[in-house]
Amino acid sequence: MTDLTRLTAAEIAGLVAAGETSAVEVTQAHLDRIAAVDERVHAFLHVDTEGALAAARSVDERRAAGEDLGPLAGVPVAVKDVLTTKGVPTTVGSKILEGWRPPYDSTIVERLREAGTVMLGKTNMDEFAMGSSTEYSAYGPTRNPWDLDRIPGGSGGGSAAALAAYEAPLSIGSDTGGSIRQPGAVTGTVGAKPTYGGTSRYGLVAFSSSLDTPGPCARNVLDAALLHQAIGGHDPRDSTSIPAPVPDVVSAAKLGASGDLTGVKLGVVTEFTGEGAEPGVMAAFRESVEALAKLGAEIVEVSCPHFQYALPAYYLIAPSECSSNLARFDGVRFGLRVGDDGNRSLEEVMSLTREAGFGPEVKRRIMVGTYALSSGYYDAYYGQAQKVRTLITRDFTAAFERVDALISPTTPFVAFPIGSRTADPYQMYLADLFTIPTNLYGGPAISVPCGLSEGLPVGFQIMAPTMADDRMYRVAAALESTVGTFTPPAL
Numbered sequence: 001m002t003d004l005t006r007l008t009a010a011e012i013a014g015l016v017a018a019g020e021t022s023a024v025e026v027t028q029a030h031l032d033r034i035a036a037v038d039e040r041v042h043a044f045l046h047v048d049t050e051g052a053l054a055a056a057r058s059v060d061e062r063r064a065a066g067e068d069l070g071p072l073a074g075v076p077v078a079v080k081d082v083l084t085t086k087g088v089p090t091t092v093g094s095k096i097l098e099g100w101r102p103p104y105d106s107t108i109v110e111r112l113r114e115a116g117t118v119m120l121g122k123t124n125m126d127e128f129a130m131g132s133s134t135e136y137s138a139y140g141p142t143r144n145p146w147d148l149d150r151i152p153g154g155s156g157g158g159s160a161a162a163l164a165a166y167e168a169p170l171s172i173g174s175d176t177g178g179s180i181r182q183p184g185a186v187t188g189t190v191g192a193k194p195t196y197g198g199t200s201r202y203g204l205v206a207f208s209s210s211l212d213t214p215g216p217c218a219r220n221v222l223d224a225a226l227l228h229q230a231i232g233g234h235d236p237r238d239s240t241s242i243p244a245p246v247p248d249v250v251s252a253a254k255l256g257a258s259g260d261l262t263g264v265k266l267g268v269v270t271e272f273t274g275e276g277a278e279p280g281v282m283a284a285f286r287e288s289v290e291a292l293a294k295l296g297a298e299i300v301e302v303s304c305p306h307f308q309y310a311l312p313a314y315y316l317i318a319p320s321e322c323s324s325n326l327a328r329f330d331g332v333r334f335g336l337r338v339g340d341d342g343n344r345s346l347e348e349v350m351s352l353t354r355e356a357g358f359g360p361e362v363k364r365r366i367m368v369g370t371y372a373l374s375s376g377y378y379d380a381y382y383g384q385a386q387k388v389r390t391l392i393t394r395d396f397t398a399a400f401e402r403v404d405a406l407i408s409p410t411t412p413f414v415a416f417p418i419g420s421r422t423a424d425p426y427q428m429y430l431a432d433l434f435t436i437p438t439n440l441y442g443g444p445a446i447s448v449p450c451g452l453s454e455g456l457p458v459g460f461q462i463m464a465p466t467m468a469d470d471r472m473y474r475v476a477a478a479l480e481s482t483v484g485t486f487t488p489p490a491l
Helices: 009-018 023-041 049-064 107-114 157-164 181-187 221-231 249-256 279-294 305-328 346-357 360-373 379-399 425-432 436-441 469-483
Strands: 044-047 076-080 118-123 170-175 190-193 213-218 265-269 298-302 405-409 445-453 456-463
Touching: 009 023, 009 049, 009 221, 023 044, 023 049, 023 076, 023 118, 044 157, 049 118, 076 107, 076 157, 107 118, 107 221, 118 157, 157 170, 157 181, 157 213, 170 190, 170 221, 181 190, 181 445, 181 456, 190 221, 190 469, 213 221, 221 249, 221 445, 221 469, 249 469, 265 279, 279 298, 279 405, 279 445, 279 456, 279 469, 305 360, 305 379, 305 425, 305 436, 360 379, 379 436, 405 469, 445 469, 456 469
Parallel strands: 076 118, 076 170, 265 298, 265 405
Antiparallel strands: 044 118, 170 213, 190 213, 190 445, 405 456, 445 456
16 A cells, blocks of 8 residues: 655645545544654644644545645645644744644645645744754754754754655745755755745744745655745735735746756856865765756856855844844733742843743844844944845845856755754854855745765755746756655654
8 A cells, every 4th residue: 555655745635636545544644654753753843633634524525525626635734833823832942932822823824724735733943943953942852854863954843854754745934044945955855935025924923024934845846836836925914925926836846847957047156165065065066066957057157255244144134133023022911921929020020931931042142133233233233234135135136147046055064963063053053054145135045955965965055036936946846857856764
């Protein structure tokens, strides 16, 4: 009998639509898989068994009634715990929201339900999406299915690990500085950051409002495109949402899968091919560039000189925005409340609540951001960082006048051992060295597996102009057609 957990999302949807299997059977198979392996992986913070089976039964009833099902109907999906889900715990990986059950769905979750997908539960993440390894979750680290002693990336390591462990065929992440692409790279899965504003932030618990972007994660490019198509598009409840349709990413992925990139011009980012990346990562990247050239792509080198300043600019902008966004967690309206014994002032209760509820990385970034926004330092730090952001945007604009898309490794290194970098925040921040520029610019980018180094996955990043998400899917699918997909050792 076919192992339903090993099928692609497109294959599952086809079988459900044809009546060759039921959505309930598919869902139960994945719930059984979670029960069998998640104690070791810890991809999930909450598994919604009853809700998942109820949603699956609804899909089966609709099919039996002769209704037309969407291209992802009956497909299980895991959701990063940064998106509100009505009646289902949403913690953002933090003790300060432990046990909170939102009274509403985020737009992304609404659209997943409308598409007929089956939400399995909420996945582990670095607290408030602040981290690059999922070690900063208040509920313990997620482990990489390729090597359980290594990190699965972050902040959305749970969403990527669930895919690599065959606990779900699809998952949702959010990308602020690389939190979809970097976990995809180190787990051998596909992670896409849409154009900022191309997917709704309504119901996404905010970290850095000008950077946060929800997006799709999958084990292959076509599945990621199908999920992107389902969740994207304008949302009037999000003031930053772009009032335009989603580019036809599904057709682009199918076109790329033909393996023909004739007429496509790709720019290798010079600043991301020098020192700083592991030799094995660069070797896999160069081999993939040669493979794309054989498919007909024209390869040129493109210099983006201000990319080298992206990391420090990001770590001023993002903490500044988080210090503002996280002020709402005060122990008064919802979530954790500590010290409210009738003898303390409101300020004391707020202080005790935040001390107990926020973890060390969140506190670190709040303090950095508050300092950068303080009187006398705003222009010197936050203001200067925004100027750098403008220069990086100009680099992208100039590059896209010459090429259709930019390419680079996704991360400078493969998955590192758990606990090896937590003592040095700067070494942890370097994990997002190649992904951050795209967030500052606002354009789309995707990570697709391109090889192995020391037996661990290497990611290949494709960056495209804003609202040209289809370009990155075409190139990613073409690369996938020649290098294939990668399967971790059996758990």
